[in-house]
């Protein structure tokens with residue numbers, strides 16, 4: 001790679017915007033492209049260059065980073081007609097949350113030029129350079145990707161050469177997030193219904209050792225019932241689908257997951273899909289006392 005590689009960011013949603021901001025902070029002037037035009041404005045004001053087409057964005061890059069909603073979007077962009085995109089000769093780093101199968105297909109198509117890099121962290125952490133990158137790929141690709149990954153974050157976890165391990169780790173990470181949040185949401189609803197004051201809840205749950213930082217950062221959303229999105233219910237439901245596929249394919253047991261899936265599906269049915277995942281606090285069904293009848 002040249003000392004100052006041409007970096008292209010594809011997908012300017014919440015994560016792609018944050019990552020581009022980070023690259024600009026690091027002194028790179030990335031090229032950007034988004035399917036829906038009009039999202040690059042604040043970034044081009046700071047020095048990013050908006051490509052006229054996906055093809056030109058891909059062709060001129062030494063390194064392409066993708067931040068796309070999921071498997072189908074990644075396939076559209078990186079595997080049109082099931083094959084690598086024509087003219088894309090640089091290193092491909094996919095930062096989207098996708099299935100291990102899609103990551104594997106990308107590794108097969110781009111071979112020693114592919115790095116899987118799903119991200120455990122919010123857009124704010126991405127902007128600040130502290131999001132956890134789960135990095136996997138062959139040594140050649142990893143070495144070429146490293147300067148750009150180092151510019152993105154100081155927290156990089158080595159998931160090894162098998163790209164499916166990074167994808168798997170991310171699916172597990174988000175199951176823990178979404179399941180934990182559903183339980184915390186229940187606890188907040190119950191606490192409020194039982195009359196615990198909000199300020200006391202902020203103090204108690206905010207400092208409780210059983211509410212980890214990755215959930216505590218949504219405590220205010222839950223208590224205030226305010227769900228300005230930084231990770232949407234729709235994307236969370238997509239990730240729970242990936243976890244369910246994994247639990248079924250490994251026969252590892254998915255009954256708890258089924259309850260979690262149901263809760264986020266209920267949020268989608270309540271038209272909260274574009275709200276933050278904290279909106280699960282709005283949709284719990286009333287609890288029915290569990291009967292012990294018939295048990296010996």
Ligand SMILES: NC(=O)c1ccc[n+]([C@@H]2O[C@H](COP(=O)([O-])OP(=O)(O)OC[C@H]3O[C@@H](n4cnc5c(N)ncnc54)[C@H](OP(=O)(O)O)[C@@H]3O)[C@@H](O)[C@H]2O)c1
Nearest residue numbers: 011012013014015035036068069073076096097122230231
């Ligand atoms: N937000 C978070 O906290 C977070 C954290 C870690 C990982 N992630 C993962 O990171 C990825 C991006 O998340 P995000 O929050 O940035 O999502 P987002 O704000 O919903 O953005 C999704 C992006 O995907 C693009 N897209 C969707 N379908 C496409 C297609 N068929 N072809 C081309 N582009 C397409 C969208 O383009 P348009 O603007 O045209 O719709 C948009 O740029 C997801 O895989 C998500 O699971 C998110």
